[in-house]
Amino acid sequence: MEDTVTAINSLLQQYSLYIPQITWTDVIEIIIIAYVLYNVLIWIKDTRAWALLKGIIIVVALVMIAVLLNLRTILWIAGKAISVGIIAIVIIFQPELRRALEQLGRKRVFTGLFGFDFGRPQQDRFSSRTVEEIINATYELAKDKTGALIVIEQDMLLSEYEQSGIELDAVVSSQLLINIFEHNTPLHDGAVIVRGDRIVSATCYLTLSDSNAISKELGTRHRAAVGGSENFDCFIIVVSEETGYVSVAVGGELIRNIEGEELRSKLEYIRHKTMDVKSFRLWKGRLKSEGKIVE
Numbered sequence: 001m002e003d004t005v006t007a008i009n010s011l012l013q014q015y016s017l018y019i020p021q022i023t024w025t026d027v028i029e030i031i032i033i034a035y036v037l038y039n040v041l042i043w044i045k046d047t048r049a050w051a052l053l054k055g056i057i058i059v060v061a062l063v064m065i066a067v068l069l070n071l072r073t074i075l076w077i078a079g080k081a082i083s084v085g086i087i088a089i090v091i092i093f094q095p096e097l098r099r100a101l102e103q104l105g106r107k108r109v110f111t112g113l114f115g116f117d118f119g120r121p122q123q124d125r126f127s128s129r130t131v132e133e134i135i136n137a138t139y140e141l142a143k144d145k146t147g148a149l150i151v152i153e154q155d156m157l158l159s160e161y162e163q164s165g166i167e168l169d170a171v172v173s174s175q176l177l178i179n180i181f182e183h184n185t186p187l188h189d190g191a192v193i194v195r196g197d198r199i200v201s202a203t204c205y206l207t208l209s210d211s212n213a214i215s216k217e218l219g220t221r222h223r224a225a226v227g228g229s230e231n232f233d234c235f236i237i238v239v240s241e242e243t244g245y246v247s248v249a250v251g252g253e254l255i256r257n258i259e260g261e262e263l264r265s266k267l268e269y270i271r272h273k274t275m276d277v278k279s280f281r282l283w284k285g286r287l288k289s290e291g292k293i294v295e
């Protein structure tokens with residue numbers, strides 16, 4: 001065996017070829033870098049950074065042409081512009097970078113590894129009665145094409161959104177939810193925040209998402225649902241005034257036009273566990289493959 005390895009090595013050396021030794025740390029590094037790059041590219045694709053990336057590719061192509069033609073003045077300007085450009089990118093994309101870091105912080109990798117989970121005690125988040133009340137209200141509102149935005153708190157406290165609205169402290173009931181979103185009533189605008197079995201606030205303002213992935217046919221209500229779920233780990237239900245479709249958003253992703261049974265199964269799930277982006281994507285994929293959602 002050793003003879004074979006030596007023979008192969010001398011053969012490679014003869015042709016000036018060199019195969020580096022790959023250790024298990026190299027493999028780990030390759031996996032980590034591939035994972036990080038993949039996620040950065042996905043993030044770029046879903047934000048304004050996508051247009052920026054295309055701009056950078058064009059600039060790099062122009063610089064390469066300048067190198068080939070030895071255009072020294074242009075190369076000098078490009079060299080000086082790089083450091084300023086990097087600072088400018090950080091300033092321009094500060095909101096996206098902040099959101100990306102927040103999303104990273106929300107991933108359960110570290111809490112799982114080191115055990116510092118600041119979540120609540122292991123008990124049901126809300127009762128199955130609350131699930132039924134939310135579902136009844138949602139589909140009643142959908143039937144009448146009354147727009148609604150219901151934010152269900154998971155692990156992260158939604159105080160920021162809560163404070164932007166009018167404080168309530170009422171047990172969740174379908175009648176109350178329907179009443180809140182009734183047109184031309186003082187509380188119908190904005191979102192309702194549900195914490196446990198109670199509605200804590202109405203007319204709340206959620207941060208609008210600036211994601212390019214949101215369909216152009218959707219307006220600010222859906223954009224607010226996506227934006228709200230980008231910043232916090234909440235589960236958001238949207239009823240469209242235009243179509244009567246029920247959609248849900250988690251982690252900046254939206255599933256449109258879902259059926260009551262699907263919504264019930266997910267609300268039952270988050271009664272006991274936190275729904276994160278990964279499980280939401282898996283659910284989205286399954287619904288798509290089963291043809292249960294229309295996009």
Ligand SMILES: Nc1ncnc2c1ncn2[C@@H]1O[C@H](COP(=O)(O)OP(=O)(O)OP(=O)(O)O)[C@@H](O)[C@H]1O
Binds near residue numbers: 148149204222223
């Ligand atoms: N940032 C926000 N936070 C909470 N609610 C919002 C926000 N922006 C808009 N809304 C709600 O969305 C309503 C406007 O919805 P709009 O028609 O623009 O959205 P849409 O996504 O097209 O929904 P629909 O299908 O219901 O028309 C507002 O009246 C308000 O109630």
